[in-house]
Amino acid sequence: MTEGKQEELAAERARLEYARDCLARNREEMLATAESMTARGDDPDMIAWLYRRAFQLEDRDDAPLFFGRVDGPLPEPVYIGRRYVGDGDREPAVIDWRTDMAARFYRATAATPMEVTHRRRYGFADDHEMTGFDDEHLADLSADAGLSAFVRKEIELAHYGPMRDIVATIQPDQDHIVRLGVHDSLVVQGGPGTGKTAVGLHRVAFLLFEHHQVRRQGALVVGPNDTFVHHISRVLPALGEIDCRHVSVAGLVGAENAPVDDPAVASVKGDARMATVLDRALRSAVGRWTGEFVIKDTSPYVRVQPEEIEYLAGDLLRERRPFGPARDLLRERIAGRVRRKLEIRGRSLSDSATRKLGGAKQTRAVVEAIWPVLKPRDVLFRLYSDPEHLAACADGLLDAAEQRALTWSKPPATAARAKWTAADHVLLDEVASLLDVGQRFGHVVLDEAQDLSAMQLRAVGRRCLGTATVLGDLAQQTTPWGRPSWEDVLALLELPGEVATLNTSYRVPQQILDIANRLLRVIAPDLPTTTSARSASDAVSLAPVPDGGPTEVARLLADLVRTLPVDKGSVGVIVADADVEALRGALRAEGVEPVGADEVDRDHRLALVPVGVVKGLEFDNVVVVDPHRVIGMGGTGLRLLYVALTRAISRLTIVHTAPLPDVLGL
Numbered sequence: 001m002t003e004g005k006q007e008e009l010a011a012e013r014a015r016l017e018y019a020r021d022c023l024a025r026n027r028e029e030m031l032a033t034a035e036s037m038t039a040r041g042d043d044p045d046m047i048a049w050l051y052r053r054a055f056q057l058e059d060r061d062d063a064p065l066f067f068g069r070v071d072g073p074l075p076e077p078v079y080i081g082r083r084y085v086g087d088g089d090r091e092p093a094v095i096d097w098r099t100d101m102a103a104r105f106y107r108a109t110a111a112t113p114m115e116v117t118h119r120r121r122y123g124f125a126d127d128h129e130m131t132g133f134d135d136e137h138l139a140d141l142s143a144d145a146g147l148s149a150f151v152r153k154e155i156e157l158a159h160y161g162p163m164r165d166i167v168a169t170i171q172p173d174q175d176h177i178v179r180l181g182v183h184d185s186l187v188v189q190g191g192p193g194t195g196k197t198a199v200g201l202h203r204v205a206f207l208l209f210e211h212h213q214v215r216r217q218g219a220l221v222v223g224p225n226d227t228f229v230h231h232i233s234r235v236l237p238a239l240g241e242i243d244c245r246h247v248s249v250a251g252l253v254g255a256e257n258a259p260v261d262d263p264a265v266a267s268v269k270g271d272a273r274m275a276t277v278l279d280r281a282l283r284s285a286v287g288r289w290t291g292e293f294v295i296k297d298t299s300p301y302v303r304v305q306p307e308e309i310e311y312l313a314g315d316l317l318r319e320r321r322p323f324g325p326a327r328d329l330l331r332e333r334i335a336g337r338v339r340r341k342l343e344i345r346g347r348s349l350s351d352s353a354t355r356k357l358g359g360a361k362q363t364r365a366v367v368e369a370i371w372p373v374l375k376p377r378d379v380l381f382r383l384y385s386d387p388e389h390l391a392a393c394a395d396g397l398l399d400a401a402e403q404r405a406l407t408w409s410k411p412p413a414t415a416a417r418a419k420w421t422a423a424d425h426v427l428l429d430e431v432a433s434l435l436d437v438g439q440r441f442g443h444v445v446l447d448e449a450q451d452l453s454a455m456q457l458r459a460v461g462r463r464c465l466g467t468a469t470v471l472g473d474l475a476q477q478t479t480p481w482g483r484p485s486w487e488d489v490l491a492l493l494e495l496p497g498e499v500a501t502l503n504t505s506y507r508v509p510q511q512i513l514d515i516a517n518r519l520l521r522v523i524a525p526d527l528p529t530t531t532s533a534r535s536a537s538d539a540v541s542l543a544p545v546p547d548g549g550p551t552e553v554a555r556l557l558a559d560l561v562r563t564l565p566v567d568k569g570s571v572g573v574i575v576a577d578a579d580v581e582a583l584r585g586a587l588r589a590e591g592v593e594p595v596g597a598d599e600v601d602r603d604h605r606l607a608l609v610p611v612g613v614v615k616g617l618e619f620d621n622v623v624v625v626d627p628h629r630v631i632g633m634g635g636t637g638l639r640l641l642y643v644a645l646t647r648a649i650s651r652l653t654i655v656h657t658a659p660l661p662d663v664l665g666l
């Protein structure tokens, strides 16, 4: 490093120190204000907000206070960080990456410099000590400059542990999506490693910052499974957003650890027609009043005819009121009816007398008799255990075979004893939503959306009060119930929206994509192939183990993990689900203890992952064992292989004990 650059580095380190001091002062001021407001007995909401802000302003040492700088738009350089830091004179020492000014850091190009003369990115050691910086002079930048060496290095850093934020290196195509408004929902379709997940998470952080409504109503992030949720769970907190709820699709409907149905049965349960079946089942629970209903507390007595009660109940059903609260409404409407009857006869009933009548024992008895208090499980229990009832509710919707698929051969004694499957929980959630309105969020991010059933999509959609960001790749669809198009997905979420596409992969080097794209032409010929921003001539290697078994494969893997330098990162060994246990045993015999995908660290670098749960995950080094076994897993085998091959950030090794499938073209 030249002397001049050394001096500049020292000045930048001093600037970082200064930003830290400013942050500490901002926080002290915030706390002092909160304390004096508490002493004065001011608005508790405001005080709580101040304490929360002060908490957010803690220098948590989890990330440097700024990561970039632009020169040009203002007389002084502008420093960009994960959050705003004021300098005490109401001027920013660091601006938040989500502001318009910061957008220039991400978007300025040689062709459109946006008044930026140069862009600086800082490098940091693990302890957040600034180690250097990288400058881009916009005037010198060629139009097809591609990824800067700095960004490339950042992507290729060894990955141990959960996903990191990419706030310092968001690329222009990604930034465009991050900052799109919330007028409509947005689907982001993109090939493997194009940054969909990262973009979705940064987008929700942006929306929480930019849109008061979203902040007030909160945000929800839904991922495919718990391993994935763990993988992404640090990104939003690192961006200062600590309140966003993360949940798996199963967790959303309380189906954690639930058994799974046979795919054919799950497909019926996940079909959109089930929504109508359930709706009919619930409505059919409303009975008829056949007895006498004479109010004797009034003068004259008032008789309400059974048809009138039926009419009032029918009205509530037609209005599609939530079934639970509709009960109370029915009592009120019966009382209102009595009042009108009296008025016709020239008498009156006060508001309080009408209310009293609605709550009277006699009115309650009528409502209880015709409008039952139901739990979701009661509704499903009856459908699954009473074929005649199911036939009535499914008439014209499900054929006989589909009805048989739903019917229990040995019904449990009671609904409480039933063992509900994962797909059942989605249906129970649907019934719960008909009974009453549940919690809803201002913005929902749904990842790997291509795999959700129609009923799962409905479950996500009804939690969305505003808009959603839907992320996925139709080529990576590996469930039999996944939807064929994004238009279909949006329709099931009941959200209007648009589709945006990401075409550049930042994770997967071109050499690996070349192989994956051969598969893509077979599994999704209509989708465009993905190109990579990175190329690495040593990215792919083949390791034939002719006629070998788990022992030989484990020996090879043990050698690989022992000789791989620690700075080359994690190793994900991806195998057909049925082969996991045999390989685990063989690895142990070789003295290697494999861990789960969410347990990888420097001391436990090798994760053994069934291909069925590897979606969305990534490793520096990926070893795919026996592609022919993955393909042999069934109808979606080729797609599973496509997912497996594209999990690598730096290197892919294909270990094969049998000849490689022709489709790989190797």
Ligand SMILES: Nc1ncnc2c1ncn2[C@@H]1O[C@H](COP(=O)(O)OP(=O)(O)OP(=O)(O)O)[C@@H](O)[C@H]1O
Residues within 6 Å of the ligand: 151, 154, 155, 163, 164, 165, 166, 169, 170, 171, 174, 190, 191, 192, 193, 194, 195, 196, 197, 198, 199, 473, 506, 507, 615, 616, 617, 618, 646
């Ligand atoms: N602009 C970027 N700067 C640094 N790293 C990036 C950038 N974009 C993506 N990455 C990294 O590339 C990897 C892939 O990103 P991500 O998981 O969001 O892609 P994806 O499109 O959801 O992939 P897939 O569909 O294969 O699961 C992540 O490690 C992410 O941090």
